[in-house]
Amino acid sequence: METSKGLKIFIVEDELIIAESLKLILKSLGYLCVGTTNSILMAESVIQGGEVDLIILDINLNGKNEGIELGKLCHKKKQSFLYITSYSDRDTVIAAKETKPGGYLNKPFTPQDIMIGIEMATINHSEEDSQLLERAVSHLNLSDREMEVLKCFNSRLLTIEIANELSISTNTVKYHLKNLYSKFDVVSRADFLEKLQTMTKEA
Template sequence: MLLTQDADIEVVGEADDGITGTELAESLAPDVVLLDVRMPRRSGVEACRAIKEAVPAAKIIMLTVSDEEGDLYETVKNGAAGYLLKDSSIEEVAQAIRVVNEGQSLISPSMAVKLIDEFKQMSKPDKQQGTQLKLTDRELEVLRLVAKGLNNREVAKELFISENTVKNHVRNILEKLQLHSRMEAVMYAMKEKLLDLP
C-alpha cells in the first residue's frame, strides 16, 4: 500500500504465499520481486530459485525478519540481489527497489558485516589461478571494480569503455563463474581474494 504511493514504483501483483508468488511472477514478469524468507507453501529461498529460473531478468529483494547468515547466503546463492530486514523504513525499501532495478545489489548494513566477516574466513587462495584462467584480464578488472561497489557507469568511466561493454563483461563473468547476480560476484571476488591481486 505504501509503495503504491511512490510515483515511480508500480505494484503489479501481490501474493500470500511462495507458490502463488512464483506463479504471479511468471505471468506478470515484474522488474523487481519482494519476497520473505519465511512464507507459507514455498520458502523464500525456493521461490527465489524458481522465479530466477522462470523470469531471469527479474531482480529479487528479500524483505525479512531473518538475520540468519544461512538465509542470506542461500538467497544470494539462488539469485537474490537484495536483502533487507523488516525494520527498514519504507523509504529504504523504495530506494532498494530503485537501486536493484538499475542492476546494483543492496544488503542491510548489519547483514553486510556478517557477509564480509564470513568470506574473510573462507579464503581459498588455491582457486585464484583457476579463476584467472577462466576470466580475461579485462573481466578481472571489471570484477574487481564491481566488487568495490562501482556501478556500470562508474566502471565504464574508470576503464574508459562504454557502459554497454561493461554490461557484456558482467554478463560474461556471471556465465563463466556460474553465478546468478552481481552480489554473488562480489561474494566470489572476496572469497577468492581477487581484490588483493595486483
C-alpha cells in the first residue's frame, strides 16, 4: 500500500521509549514527524495552531486520561488525530469514541498498525472536510477546477503542491487562486484559511 508520504505528524506521548519508537516508524514509512511532547500545554498549542496533518495522541498522559480532553479539542478544531493506548476497557473506549477520533490503536503496535491507522485517519478526516467545504461554498457556484484548487488550498497545500496534485501548471493554480481570493473577498493566505474555517464550522 502506498502511503501519503510527507504528512506532518505530531506525537503526544509521555513514554520516551514509545515516542522514539514511533518517530523511527514514521520515518521508515515516509511520514514527517514534526515533534513530540508529553506536555498538555504544548499539545494544546499544536492543536490550536492547526499546522500539522495528524496528531498521534496517547490517552493516558502523566497518569491521567488527559488525552481524552485533548481529543475533544482536536475534534472542536477539526484537527485529524488518532489515539494510541494500552487501555481497551469499555469506559475508556466509549469516552474516546465520543471525541470522534480517526482511529484507536492498542499498544503494543507494529509499523503496519501505525501505517493503516494513519492512512484511515487522514482519509476519513479529508472526506469529512471536503463535504463540509462543498456545503459551505455551494452558494458561490465555483467551477469544478476552482473547487479542486480550493480543496487543496484548504488542506494547506502550497501552490507548487497544488499544481503537482492536480497535474496543472503553477501559473494555472495562481490564476484560480486569484479568482478565489476575489470571490471570497480576502487578500492574504492566512485570512483565506481563517475564512474557510469559519464557513465550514457554520455549514
